[in-house]
Amino acid sequence: EDQVTQSPEALRLQEGESSSLNCSYTVSGLRGLFWYRQDPGKGPEFLFTLYSAGEEKEKERLKATLTKKESFLHITAPKPEDSATYLCAVTNLASGTYKYIFGTGTRLKVLA
Amino acid sequence: DAGITQSPRYKITETGRQVTLMCHQTWSHSYMFWYRQDLGHGLRLIYYSAAADITDKGEVPDGYVVSRSKTENFPLTLESATRSQTSVYFCASGGGRSEAFFGQGTRLTVV
Numbered sequence: 001e002d003q004v005t006q007s008p009e010a011l012r013l014q015e016g017e018s019s020s021l022n023c024s025y026t027v028s029g030l031r032g033l034f035w036y037r038q039d040p041g042k043g044p045e046f047l048f049t050l051y052s053a054g055e056e057k058e059k060e061r062l063k064a065t066l067t068k069k070e071s072f073l074h075i076t077a078p079k080p081e082d083s084a085t086y087l088c089a090v091t092n093l094a095s096g097t098y099k100y101i102f103g104t105g106t107r108l109k110v111l112a
Numbered sequence: 113d114a115g116i117t118q119s120p121r122y123k124i125t126e127t128g129r130q131v132t133l134m135c136h137q138t139w140s141h142s143y144m145f146w147y148r149q150d151l152g153h154g155l156r157l158i159y160y161s162a163a164a165d166i167t168d169k170g171e172v173p174d175g176y177v178v179s180r181s182k183t184e185n186f187p188l189t190l191e192s193a194t195r196s197q198t199s200v201y202f203c204a205s206g207g208g209r210s211e212a213f214f215g216q217g218t219r220l221t222v223v
Contacts, residue, residue: 034211043202043214044155087155097162098143099170100204100212104154 002027002092006103013078013110021073021106023088031091033071034100035064038085047073047086078110115139118203118215125193125222133188133218135203141213143206144186146170146178148199149217155202161186193222 003026013019025033032051036044048057050066057064061082063074073086085105091098116137125131137144146158147170157170159178167178175197177189186205190197200219206212 032210036214041217043204043216046211046213049211089155097160097168098206098209099157099160100145100206101157102147102155104152 002101004088004090004101004103006088006106008106010107015079015110015112016077018076021086023071023103024069025090027090027092029092033066034089035073036087038087044087080110080112083108083110116203116205116213116215118218121218123218123220127193127195127222129193131190131193133201135186135215137184137205139205140183141205141207145204146188147202149202150199195222198222
């Protein structure tokens with residue numbers, strides 16, 4: 001069964017304190033891994049797509065990386081506006097359809 | 113405006129009532145999805161659709177019905193609402209090979 005596990009559940013950082021969020025996945029064949037940001041009361045907002053091990057994507061203070069078993073979202077010198085819940089999702093190559101399976105997310109709080 | 117819109121944004125209904133949540137996308141994406149989001153469970157897939165007239169069950173389909181007669185619309189119906197269906201519902205659409213895009217959500221309360 002496809003499964004996505006995110007850690008930690010919650011993270012508090014001081015402004016400027018870099019850290020990483022983890023997304024571990026179990027799928028029979030990874031088609032894609034996706035990172036989203038979700039602010040309270042809003043729908044998830046797309047950040048990155050990664051397709052193969054070794055791939056990296058960057059956007060401002062965020063960098064996503066992918067291995068065969070997990071993905072990391074690195075946050076460099078975070079600011080309070082980076083506070084949000086970060087969600088990871090995968091799609092399964094073997095399923096023949098594009099169902100996005102989500103983890104439960106990491107709630108990030110960046111303190112000024 | 114291009115995008116994906118859900119309506120209503122907020123809904124309160126009584127137990128046993130039928131309620132329909134609407135979802136409309138303007139990108140002509142082939143895939144559309146309905147998720148519910150609850151504390152401790154994250155986003156769970158209710159139903160999805162690969163194209164007009166093609167729908168399939170997700171992880172938690174019981175008590176829900178969907179239809180997709182047109183590519184751009186994917187309504188979700190709760191046939192007889194229960195308190196356990198109180199949740200935030202998100203619709204999403206995607207081209208299939210890449211990311212999905214989400215609506216702003218519908219907060220449904222069943223009393």
